[in-house]
Amino acid sequence: xxxxxxxxxxxxxxxxxxxxxxxxxxxxxxxxxxxxxxxxxxxxxxxxxxxxxxxxxxxxxxxxxxxxxxxxxxxxxxxxxxxxxxxxxxxxxxxxxxxxxxxxxxxxxxxxxxxxxxxxxxxxxxxxxxxxxxxxxxxxxxxxx
Numbered sequence: 001x002x003x004x005x006x007x008x009x010x011x012x013x014x015x016x017x018x019x020x021x022x023x024x025x026x027x028x029x030x031x032x033x034x035x036x037x038x039x040x041x042x043x044x045x046x047x048x049x050x051x052x053x054x055x056x057x058x059x060x061x062x063x064x065x066x067x068x069x070x071x072x073x074x075x076x077x078x079x080x081x082x083x084x085x086x087x088x089x090x091x092x093x094x095x096x097x098x099x100x101x102x103x104x105x106x107x108x109x110x111x112x113x114x115x116x117x118x119x120x121x122x123x124x125x126x127x128x129x130x131x132x133x134x135x136x137x138x139x140x141x142x143x144x145x
Contacts, residue, residue, distance in 0.1 A: 026108035029132040032125030036136060053096035056135050061103040063110040086121035099135040
């Protein structure tokens, strides 16, 4: 009986050793992406009376993109329009902040593509103008019904 119990225990332990691929957590901001709540973000900037200028890119659960609440996927063709918008933002002085936000369940591949475009066009780590996470509310923002 002891041999049988020992055999069962060994089989169970061996079955626990199967490697399960670890999925990357795409919600973790990469280097160069700050958060509105980071103390590093506010260091040297001071607390403003009004919010600084910023744009918000949102990746929906479906993978579609919005720019400041406008559905650029259906209106302008998605990523090509996003590249145009990011090019325009990169040329602005001072350069406004650009926030990446995404719904829970949004495809990691879409989030990573948007981050790559932001890095390419805005040079996030150098400019410190890229943020990730929910942006503060602005009265001009759309309010969901």
